[in-house]
Amino acid sequence: MIYADHAATTKMSRTAMDAMRLCMEETWGNPSSLHDVGQKAALALWSARERIAACIGACPEEIYFTSGGTEADNWAILSAAHEGAKKGKRHIVSTAFEHHAVLNCLQKLEKQGFEVELLDVHESGTVSWRQVAGAIRADTCLVTVMYANNEIGSILPVERIGAVCREKKVVFHTDAVQAAGYLPIAVGAQNIDMLSLSGHKFHGPKGIGVLYAGKGIVPEPLLAGGAQERGRRAGTENVPAAMGMAAALEEVCASxxxxxxxxxxxxxxxxxxxxxxxxxxxxxxxxxxxxxxxxxxxxxxxxxxxxxxxxxxxxxxxxxxxxxxxxxxxxxxxxxxxxxxxxxxxxxxxxxxxxxxxxxxxxxxxxxxxxxxxxxxxxxxxxxxxxxxxxxxx
Amino acid sequence: MALYSEKVMEHFRNPQNVGSIEDADGIGEVGNAACGDIMRVYLKIEDDIISDVKFETFGCGSAIASSSMATQMIKGKPLCEAEQLTNQAVAEALDGLPAHKLHCSVLAQEAVRAAVKDYYGKRGQKDGKIQV
Known part of the structure; x- marks a missing residue:
């Protein structure tokens, strides 16, 4: 068998599997519990957060675990849009070839009265920072442009686009699901405010992802419930998957x-x-x-x-x-x-x-x-x- | 792939009646490239019997399997039976098709009927029974 569909998913690495098994055996508690078993799980979760943060140049407090890339994309976009709407900003800039997790979310916002501008990606499959600069208006609340395309693999100039957004004070989100593990990520240097990751695209487990949201950006809770993820994402954390994802990401970044x-x-x-x-x-x-x-x-x-x-x-x-x-x-x-x-x-x-x-x-x-x-x-x-x-x- | 029945895969892997007939008595073509499938059916008719049938298909696995099955079902049969071929019969003979692939069997039915109609047209006959 020749597996040549790694953009769809990857096989879990031995390191990730070992990390998960160890977690399930030894740190299986609920991180919200005050007792020893729970606190061991809380420590494990924190270490996964720290290690993932280190791989993308972020602080652990800026890492939010999600159910995957789709949730991270939806969360970032909806949060920024709703935050913008509070200030009367209802214009969003994106590209014509984003993943459906982004495009369908934007479509939903359009029905709610947001104006979405999808930039032409040309034959080369990319947009220039000039296109983004030209599209940003006074009422733009979000620019969301993927780091690399899932189908044709083209790489977009996120650092330059991020710089334009910084200058114009617009929130910049990038879907880095396909880029992670293959291209360097440094949220600070690349001027990224929010970024989505999916564990299973780089030999980690399925069903886990990360939303990075820089300090100053507070993602609006999508789910009502407990105070997990600093009150932003309710539901008992998937600690083994977080450990597996952290181990997998460290491994791919190192090599x-x-x-x-x-x-x-x-x-x-x-x-x-x-x-x-x-x-x-x-x-x-x-x-x-x-x-x-x-x-x-x-x-x-x-x-x-x-x-x-x-x-x-x-x-x-x-x-x-x-x-x-x-x-x-x-x-x-x-x-x-x-x-x-x-x-x-x-x-x-x-x-x-x-x-x-x-x-x-x-x-x-x-x-x-x-x-x-x-x-x-x-x-x-x-x-x-x-x-x-x-x-x-x- | 569990998407398709074993029968579909069998006809996809070893399609029957692939090719064209140089001096065909009737040719039917349906579908278009923009939609991703084109079927062309060639008929050789002797005494109102389909003595030979061939097909060419541009399309997905179920389009190829449907063409193969439909041509197999009408080969050696009287023309009137070919006219009555339904997409349900093709899909059933393939042990079913996924819901979003049923249009492939419809295309096969339409291609066969178009070829029969073409034959009648060439013969200068009109046949009210044909519904394409």
Missing amino acids: MEVNRKKLVSLRDRLIAGLSAIPHAALNGERSNRLPGNVSFCFEGVEGESLLLLLDGRGICASSGSACTSGSLKPSHVLLAIGRSPEVAHGSLRLTLDAENTQEEVAEICRAVSESVERLRAMSPLWKDKVSGKKPFVL
Whole structure:
């Protein structure tokens, strides 16, 4: 089996599993309890908070544990929007290709009377700080721009965008779910006010995430209940998951540079291999992308059938085709970078990790090439293109 | 993948009747590229019997499996039976399709009916029974 879908989720690391097991055996108490068992759990939770804070250049008091990236995104956006509304500020700036956890939350706010401006991400899959500066108005209460895109892996200039927001005194949130573990995060130096993380994207457990909210920003409670997370997030804390997430994040941050070099070499070889397939195109730019992300469109084939053929050969990948999402529209990310619906249906995302090997990359290239050929051989669309009845797009 | 029945996967992995017929008596095409699926069905008719049928499909796993199953169901059958082919029959023969994939079986039904209609059109016949 070749797992090349690390942007979807990662396997938990041994370190994370050990940290969780130890926590479940020894610090299983309720951190809110005053007795010894409870206080041991409270200490464990605090240490997880400290270690995660250290990985992103924050203070432990600025770390709030959540159920995952989606909750962190929702929490950040809703808090900033409601805080803004109190001052009559109801304008939000974001991008057209954010994760649904951001986009659907913004849509909800639009229905409540907020004005949302989604910036064009161009063919390259990025926005410039100038675009952000140009979009900010006197009534802008929030700028939310992802650090790296989940589908095409493009990296956005968060530091510059953050600087613009600081200058204009607008809250800046970034969804760093895909970036964490692959790109350095330093909330202070990068001018980030709020940031979302998800544990399972970097070999930690599922069901846990973090919202970083800098001092001066007080996230509004989404849940009514106890006084956990300094009164901001009710519900008994998932201490084992927090310990697992902290252990996983420390581990990936410690090996980030070594992993990056290895991944870039794997990624570039995969891109070169797939580029040899005729009428195929890389989505996003060649170098300004996450070290493990490869996203392609193949003309004349549909992505889901390509995934099924690859799965039959033991290769796990992902696609932005409509058929994989349960909706009729292909990926909003691919449409946002200017791919036509027809081409977007034929997309394939392969996301590598340091555990992948050059041999696996070679096997993926072979399998994708043969599968695309097989599907094209039965595709009336491809036949019409080859015979000249319809034009090639890629 | 548990999304699909074993039958769907069988027809997806080894689709029956893939290809085209050079001197087809009827050709039907439905769907469009922007929506992510196109089906083209070729018929060879002898004495009102479908003596041969081939398909070409651009689409997802269930679109390919539906095409394969639909063509298998009408091969060697009288034209009138092909006209009566329903998407429910195709989906049932595949041991069911997920709800959001049922339109693939509808496309298969429509492609077959379009090919039959094309055959009648070419023969200069009109057939009121055809509903496409």
